[in-house]
Amino acid sequence: MAVTASRLLADHRVVFAGVGMPLLASGLARRRQAPHLTIVLEGGIIGTRLLPGRLPISTNEMRAAYGAPMLTDISDIFLYAQRGFFDYGFLGAAQVDRYGNINTSFIGDPDSPKVRLPGSGGAADIICLCREIFIVTSHELRRFVDAVDFITSPGYLTGGDSRRAAGLTSGRPAAVVTDLALLDFEPQTKQMRLRQVQPGVSVAAVQEATGFPLLLSEDISELPEPSATELEMLRELSGGG
Amino acid sequence: MLRYWVENSLARYDEWSHLALGLRYKAAAMGVPFLPTRTMLGSDLAERNQAQRVTCPYTGEELLAVPALVPDVAILHVHRADVYGNVQVDGYRHMDVDMARAARRVIVSAEEIVGSEAIAAAPGATMLPHFTVDAVVEAPFGAYPHECYGRYEADVGHFDDYVALLREHGPDGARRYVERNVLAHQDFDGFLETAGAGRLRELAEAAKELLP
Numbered sequence: 451m452a453v454t455a456s457r458l459l460a461d462h463r464v465v466f467a468g469v470g471m472p473l474l475a476s477g478l479a480r481r482r483q484a485p486h487l488t489i490v491l492e493g494g495i496i497g498t499r500l501l502p503g504r505l506p507i508s509t510n511e512m513r514a515a516y517g518a519p520m521l522t523d524i525s526d527i528f529l530y531a532q533r534g535f536f537d538y539g540f541l542g543a544a545q546v547d548r549y550g551n552i553n554t555s556f557i558g559d560p561d562s563p564k565v566r567l568p569g570s571g572g573a574a575d576i577i578c579l580c581r582e583i584f585i586v587t588s589h590e591l592r593r594f595v596d597a598v599d600f601i602t603s604p605g606y607l608t609g610g611d612s613r614r615a616a617g618l619t620s621g622r623p624a625a626v627v628t629d630l631a632l633l634d635f636e637p638q639t640k641q642m643r644l645r646q647v648q649p650g651v652s653v654a655a656v657q658e659a660t661g662f663p664l665l666l667s668e669d670i671s672e673l674p675e676p677s678a679t680e681l682e683m684l685r686e687l688s689g690g691g
Numbered sequence: 692m693l694r695y696w697v698e699n700s701l702a703r704y705d706e707w708s709h710l711a712l713g714l715r716y717k718a719a720a721m722g723v724p725f726l727p728t729r730t731m732l733g734s735d736l737a738e739r740n741q742a743q744r745v746t747c748p749y750t751g752e753e754l755l756a757v758p759a760l761v762p763d764v765a766i767l768h769v770h771r772a773d774v775y776g777n778v779q780v781d782g783y784r785h786m787d788v789d790m791a792r793a794a795r796r797v798i799v800s801a802e803e804i805v806g807s808e809a810i811a812a813a814p815g816a817t818m819l820p821h822f823t824v825d826a827v828v829e830a831p832f833g834a835y836p837h838e839c840y841g842r843y844e845a846d847v848g849h850f851d852d853y854v855a856l857l858r859e860h861g862p863d864g865a866r867r868y869v870e871r872n873v874l875a876h877q878d879f880d881g882f883l884e885t886a887g888a889g890r891l892r893e894l895a896e897a898a899k900e901l902l903p
Contacts, residue, residue, distance in 0.1 A: 492709060494783035501901065510783060511838055511845060512901040521840075523784040525713030532710070532729055555706060560739065566697040566704075570736060574708035578730045604733035616733030617744075617753045 452478060452684060453676040454648070455540070455586050455627045463537040464488045466527075466580050468572075469506050469514070472540035474687060475586075477505075481683045490536065492527050492572045496520040503689025528572065531579035534620055539580030541573050543587045545598045548642045548662045550585060550605025550623035550635060552577065553598035560600055570602050577603040582624035589628035594660040606640035613640070631656045632673060636665050646673045695862045706736055707757070713786050715760035719793030727754035765794035768834045769818070770842070771809070772801040776824030779816045782840030791819055800830040802842055832883055832891055841902055843894040846886065 455475035459465055461484040467476045469491075476489045477500045489498050493510025499517030506514035515521055530536065544567050545553040554573060558564030577583050587593055605623045606613045613622070625645075626633040632646040643665035644656055649672055657664055696702040707715065710730045718726040727745055731737045732755050745756040767787045772778045778799055780787070791797045797819075804827060810817060833839075836849035849872075856864030876882045883891065 494785065504901070507847070510785060512782075512840055512898055513844075515782060515840070516901050517903070521783040523788060524709060524786050525717060525789060528710035528713065528730070555736075560735075562700060563698060566694045569706050570708045572709040574734050574736055575710040575730045578732060578734075579710075601733070601735040607733050613733065617729065617755075618732050620729070 451475075451586055451588075451627055451629055453680050454632055454673055455584060456482070456680070458584060458625060458627070459484050459487055459538060462486045464490060464535060465538040465540070466490050466492070466531060466536045466576055467540055468492070468542070469509055471542075471586055473500070473505065474684060475540070477687050478680065478683050481687070482680065490527060490530070492524060494522045494524050494527055496522065496527070496530075500687065502687050505688065528575045528579065531575060534579075534581070536580045537582060539576035539583045539621070541576055541583060541585050541603060543585055543593060545593055545595050546585060546587065546626070547595055547598050547605075548664075549607060549609050549640055550583075550626070550642065551598050551601045551607065552585065552603040552605060553600045555600045555602045557599055573603045577605065577623065578618055578621065580621050583621055584624060585626045587626075587628060589630040589656065589659045591659055591661050594662070596662045606635060609640040610638070630659060633664070634667075639665075641665050643667050644670055646671050648673050649675050692857065692862060692865050705740060707731070707740065708734075708736060711736075711742075711755075711757050712760070713789065714757050716762075716786055716789040716793045718757065718759035719761045720789040720791075723759065725756040725758050727756055729754060731755055760793065762790060762794040764796045764798065765790045766798045766800070767791060768800045768802075768830070768839065770802050770839070771805045772799050772824070772827045773805055773807040773810045773821075774827065775807065775821035776819070776827050777807065777810045777817055777821045778819040778824060779810060779813065780818045780840075781816070784818060788818055791823055797824045798826045798828065799824050800828045800833045802831055802833065802839060804829045830879060833879070835883060835886065835891070835894075838894075838898065840898075842898055843891065844897040844901070846890070846894060 452471050452474045456478040459479035465476050467473045467489050480487045490496050491509040491514050495515045495518050497518045501516045504513050543552045554567050555569050556563040630651045633642050634645050636643045645667050697704045708731050714726045714728055743756050744753050769778050769780045836846040838845040853868050856868050
């Protein structure tokens with residue numbers, strides 16, 4: 451997933467990354483096709499360079515700030531996003547529906563939840579304010595649901611023009627990256643659409659792990675295997691030698 | 692702990708996105724009752740918080756209006772302050788400036804209390820002026836077991852211990868952690884002694900390696 455996500459990032463852009471997979475994907479892109487990619491972290495960090503083997507576990511700690519030309523405050527980071535400076539944003543999902551609406555707040559009834567999840571943090575801000583949003587998550591039936599229990603982070607809402615009508619005029623969910631596939635959203639209806647499958651994964655297997663009918667693009671191909679270089683760079687970043 | 696309190700309906704839980712919360716402090720810090728934003732529009736977070744929309748009087752655009760949030764007390768840990776409460780921080784500033792300016796009372800704990808001439812030697816680094824601060828406390832390693840930018844890295848073993856205690860004992864695990872690390876000691880120095888000078892030096896060294 452990290453490799454698939456990293457390939458979506460072009461050079462000379464600005465990416466808003468969280469710790470873990472998004473940061474790995476962004477760090478990999480900087481080492482490979484996007485050396486001028488600016489990585490922003492919500493802890494107030496602009497342009498982190500990452501020290502291999504000492505990756506951060508939170509977005510506001512010195513490891514996350516390594517080599518950054520600017521350190522500011524948390525609200526300031528999101529205000530740069532609102533101003534429209536950030537090209538890419540990454541989000542995870544406990545539940546996601548066909549329109550890319552994401553729940554990371556509650557499982558069950560919000561008034562007496564079965565499970566209280568970690569919540570928005572900066573996720574709702576990222577999906578509202580960054581230009582292109584990539585949703586990255588493992589592909590499971592319990593995550594890809596017909597209807598989310600709660601919209602923490604608004605995707606295309608009810609599809610069509612509803613996102614714009616709600617006042618969200620800038621960003622858009624652009625892709626969904628999973629361990630099974632790469633998906634996007636059909637431009638008119640804004641429904642999730644299968645574009646490419648991970649190596650060795652069938653279209654049927656992707657549909658089976660999805661709780662709603664997927665649109666299928668006309669030319670579904672297989673994603674290229676991670677290259678030796680990509681894997682080597684990932685290992686180096688994580689400090690695995 | 693949060694899960695335990697919310698899932699058992701023991702506390703009211705309001706959820707705002709980072710920016711929405713940051714702007715709530717900022718509104719209070721600016722002395723205005725709300726600020727307009729584009730974040731959280733269309734989400735159930737906005738619905739659940741009964742956050743109101745406003746129409747821009749110039750463009751007619753619809754925006755979310757987040758209400759000012761005024762903390763009774765803000766407690767900040769900073770790198771240095773003088774006895775008057777002029778405060779300097781190195782590195783990122785979290786939401787500290789807005790939070791302090793929003794709060795009714797502000798307590799600052801500082802790695803070191805320095806002379807006013809040391810503050811005036813780098814006036815651009817001053818984050819808060821003295822009239823926003825009510826009290827200053829000198830507390831070296833005051834952010835431990837968390838980090839203080841440039842001074843020391845976090846002692847993550849403490850976080851692991853806390854999580855392990857919660858796993859084993861549920862909410863009682865948090866009590867045990869507090870008993871062991873807070874109540875068992877006469878003061879903060881007593882707690883720091885459990886880490887040991889050697890460990891604190893290691894964390895300070897680790898922080899230096901991450902500086903430019």
